[in-house]
Amino acid sequence: MARLGLGLIWLLHFLRLAVLSRVGAAFGLLLYVLAPARRRVVMTNLRLCFPELGETERSALTRRHFQAFGRSALEHGILWWGSRSRVQALVRVEGIEHWRNTGGRPVILLAPHFVGLDMGGIRLASEFRLNSVYSRQKSAAFDAILIHGRTRFGQTTLFARQDGIRPMIRSLKSGEPFYYLPDMDLGRRDSVFAPFFGVPAATITGLARIARLAGAVIVPCVTRQLPDSAGYVVTLYPAWTDFPGTDVEADALRMNAFIEERVREMPEQYYWLHRRFKTRPEGEPDLYAAR
DSSP, X not given: OHHHHHHHHHHHTTSOHHHHHHHHHHHHHHHHHHOXXXXXXXXXXXXXXXXXXXXXXXXHHHHHHHHHHHHHHHHHHHHHHSOHHHHHHHXXXXXXXXXXXXXXXXXXXXXXXXXXXXXXXXXXXTTSOOEEEEOOOSSHHHXXXXXXXXXXXXXXXXXXXXXOSHHHHHHHHTTOOEEEOOOSOOOSTTEEEEEETTEEEEEEOXXXXXXXXXXXXXXXXXXXXXXTTOOEEEEEOOOOSSOSOSOHHHHHHHHHHHHHHHHHHSGGGBOTTSOTTOSOOTTOOOTTSOO
8 A cells, every 4th residue: 555655656746846736735635534533633733732723713724734734745756756956946945044154063953843844854955964863664665765765865864763862963973964853752751741832742852962962053944835836945043052951841841832933833734643742741631532
């Protein structure tokens, strides 16, 4: 099944972006209908993070999220098989001066899980040396295509999340920048509970730990999916000062607060399909249990 899906994405990548984006949005609506379990995850996340919205508004936002996700899923074909020039035309880069003005220090690009995450990472890797981390996939075919897509321009080394942080620190100390994705619930290990939209969320402390051990500076990096088949824009923000601090919980809170600000700017594009609040403090119930 995975190979069939990848074959379809390969065929579709030959379409013009204006057509592909419409097909992707339609595909997302199909997933909205056919994937009730994931739809419930999205609705639960939105209920927790946007309690001020009514049920009708949350349902509409859920549909928009599936459309954005569907677009991104099919447009990955351009990333995986399109030419370098087509990838660079798909994604515009803004704020690159914030990366260049870091005084030669090791750089971690903080890249939250928006639907355009891979678009930004692979676009930057088409032009710059940029290492990253990934989670091994259950499907061997999908695992292989992820590695191919993220390393195809020959300027990226991928480190498996399961191998820990030491390889990342060595690469940073050698002067190789790192595209880091630390905003998912990976369980209790190496995590603290920090508010995300006011809800305690298991937040890994890797960003602060790696920055401290490698002497690295944090440059936030967020990719936005543009409307009307206009592709994507990856925006780099000013480097953080006074990070990491002396309190890991305060560092985690700072990261979550920054991501929350960006989510509020484009709420349909955050990766709500992930059970961000899966791990709970002792004594709290499962927030994703059927209601």
